[in-house]
Amino acid sequence: MNVAFLTCPGTHPGSPTRRADAFEHDLMVAAIRPELATRGHGLVEIDWRSPLEAFANMPLVLVGTPWDYQDSEEQFLAKLEALEAAGHILCNSAATVRWNVRKTYLRDLAASGAATIPTLWIEAPTATDIAAAMEHFGTGSVVAKRQVGAGAEGQSIHHHASLDTDWRMAHPAMLQPFLPQIQRDGEYSFLFVDGRFSHALRKRAAAGDYRVQSIYGGTEETLEPSPDDIATAQAVVDAVPQGMPLYCRIDMVRGSDGTLLLMEAEMIEPFLYPEQGPQLGVLMAEAITRRLEALTPVTT
Structure with a gap:
């Protein structure tokens, strides 16, 4: 059977508008595809905007790398729900994605006991809101x-000494205090497949930046986390209200007291860092195969 791997023009192979970080898509596909092949399954990269008919004979759909969904939120969610309605199994599920798409899900996880970064939720913030948040x-x-x-x-x-009084954001936002340990200590990521810990890494920002993504010059290093740190991340995964996701990346930063604080619980289209977790492809292929073996073939 073939498995669909959702893409977008910025990540799809051969696209003239591929992103600078599309190599991350390639690394994930290179980790998963051969392991699926050894189990008799193919992996087909397909733009998420493709018509439902294009998913025929692909009973399982991995959300993959649709890295432009944030600008087409409802269209994206509607496509995922349409795929499920047509009989495809979606990983992660449309319900999980709809819950995870807005970062307000962090409030649910905080209510379940996760330590999070203090946050103000503002619909259309301006410089006045930034100043109020600083206070x-x-x-x-x-x-x-x-x-x-x-x-x-x-x-x-935004810094108090150089605040642009004309600044505004046209999207619902979350405002948080900047944590300098992001630059000093980095961001920690814990990867899980079917609720099982796979691997961890530490991401560091480029000099003079605070963003850890590769597109901004961020780098990664393999990490051997302590049992306590794994348990802290595991507790977040276990608290997901829609049930256990097939894959999940828990991003955390250490607070001033050394406690791990939850930054994100990524269950839509996270990069899964296969270079830092050589077993990722096997774990993903095994989890996918378990789902395929439980399915009745579907057609669209």
């Missing part, structure tokens, strides 16, 4: 992030 948090630097966003797109950092 609220007792800090001179605040980060503004889109509530529906990916890859730090649209994210900005």
Whole structure:
């Protein structure tokens, strides 16, 4: 059987508008495809905007790398729900994606006991909101992030001494105090497949930046986390209200007291860092195969 791997023009092989970080898509496909092939399954890269008919004979769909969904949120969610309605199994499920697409899901995880970064939720913030957030948090630097966003797109950092009074964001946002340990210590990522810990890594920003994504010059290093740190990340995965996702990346930063604070629980289209987890392809192929073996073939 073939498995669909959703893409977008920025990640699809051969696209004239591929992103600078599309190599991350290639690394994930290179890790998963051969392991699926040894189990008798193919992996087909397909733009998420393709018509439903294009998914015929592909009973399982991996959300993959649709890294432009944030600008077409409802269209994207509608396509995922249409795929499920047509009988395809979606990984992760449309319900999980709809819950995870808005970063307000962090409030649910905080209510379940996860330690999170203090956040103000503002619908259309301006410089006035940034100034108020600085006062609220007792800090001179605040980060503004889109509530529906990916890859730090649209994210900005603001400092009291150089605040642009004309700044505004046209999207619902989350405002957080800037944590300098992001630059000093980096960001920690814990990868899980079917609820099982796979691997961990530490991401560091380029000099003079605070964003850890490769497109901004960020780098990664393999990490051997302590059992306590794994348990902290595992507790977040276990608290997902829609049930266990096939894949999940838990991004965390250490607080000033050494406690791991949850930044993101990525269950839509995260890069899964196969170079730092050589077993990822096997774990993903095994999890996918278990689902395929439980399915009745579907047609669209």
